[in-house]
Amino acid sequence: MRKGVTFLTTLVLAGALALPVKAQDTPSPDTVVATVNGTDITLGHVIVAFSTLPAQYQQLDPNVLLPGIIDQLVRQAALAQSFDGEPSLAARLALENEERSLIAGEAVEIVMREAVTAEAVQETYQALYANGTAGEEYNASHILVETQEEAQAIITELEGGADFATLAQEKSTGPSGPSGGELGWFGPGRMVPDFEAAVIALDVGAISQPVQTQFGWHVIKLNDTRTVDAPALEEVRSDIELEIRQQAVSEHIEALVAEADIVRPDLSDLDPSAISNLDLLSD
Template identity: 75%
Template sequence: MRKGVTFLTTLALTGVLTLPVTAQDTPSADTVVASVDGTDITLGHVIVAFSTLPAQYQQLGPDVLLPGIIDQLVRQTALAQSFEGEPSRAARLSLENEERSVMAGEAVEATMATAVSDADIQAAYDSRFADGTAGEEYNASHILVETEEEALAIVEELNGGADFVEVAKAKSIGPSRENGGALGWFGPGRMVPDFEAAVISLQPETISGPVQTEFGWHVIRLNETRVVDAPALEEVRDEIQLELQQIAVTEHIEALVASADVVLPDLSDLDPASIMNLDLLRN
């Protein structure tokens, strides 16, 4: 299946991208930056193209990107004008998908713009930090080994009086071994769930039994805990707003789908591998 022309595929475009662009005091999205056989390319087209570039291209700087994007849009326009006949089925379906995606994005932006008020943010902040704190943080160390048997032997060794730091340096396979297993301070959500649950269950200056995670078997020592003061509202305003917006968008989408007349035919006879059959687009 044919793919669309990628922006700036030849960028660095070796410095040959020196299309003259006339500076204007008050440019707008309608400012014409090029014309191909009467078809205008505007600054708005360039801005949209820039916004979809991969991050590595966006770092090149506007002095390089402006003429580079214009050059690519000129090339695309010339190619599009040269096409004769009807677009292929793949092209038509691609355009339908693109329009669906763009309009869905517009709907999301519209929902996010009106979904959350300052009062909503304040209420969420007050609820999250009702006691004036941001909860507890934990300072822990661990010894990571490959098997439960090794972990059990280490627990026995530590219970017999061995120094945790020295055992960690000698036997841990984790990157923290050089620090005697020390992990420093961390809050909820920073560690994998089983590890975090084991830490929370401990009293300061005690060790856990073997704890299994995707990384191996851990023996954990909780060194100490501390209560963290709540941040000021302005420090977390953007974070809270985004969380509330995401909730609102999810609820809005679910409500739309629930109220829509969605028909899902029986696909039990459809081979899932058919999604990879590009030959179907040539029929």
């Protein structure tokens, strides 16, 4: 599939050789920076082009970037005007996808902007830290082995008086083995669900039965627990705002899809490998 012309190398070279652009006191998106055969290129076009550049290019001196981007847009305009005929099917479909994506992005921005209010932030904070704490944290150690039989044998040794840290150093296949299996302090959501559930169910000092996760079989010892004080609102404001935005967008999209008249044809006869068949787009 054809790709848009970007001229990134040319952009940098042209910008480095170009004369400085005269600064204006009150720039606006409608400020004309070049005209190609009667078609204006504006500062707004330049700003959008800049926003799509790779990060390493955005770090360049604006005195280099501005004339370079203008030169890029002038070249693209001249090429586009020289094109005679209808765009290819691939180009037309790409334009449709791009328009759909950009407008959807605008809709998402509106939803996120409207969702984050002072009231919503305060309500979310209160829901997370209603009792003035951030919940429990756990300090645990574990011994990781490959089979349930190995885990059960380790439990038998521990019940016979063996030292947990020593067995972890000798037998654990996990990265915490050399440090006696110690995992340090962690809160809810930091460990895989089955491991976390086993930790929460233990009393301090107790040792679990074998616990299976995708990593293998664990023997877990709960060393201690503690209650963590709730952070100040300002410490977690950015996280709360992000959560509100994500939740609002998710709920908004789910509602739109639920209300939309969507028809999904039977695709059982469609070969999934067709998604990579660019020959289908040949005019």
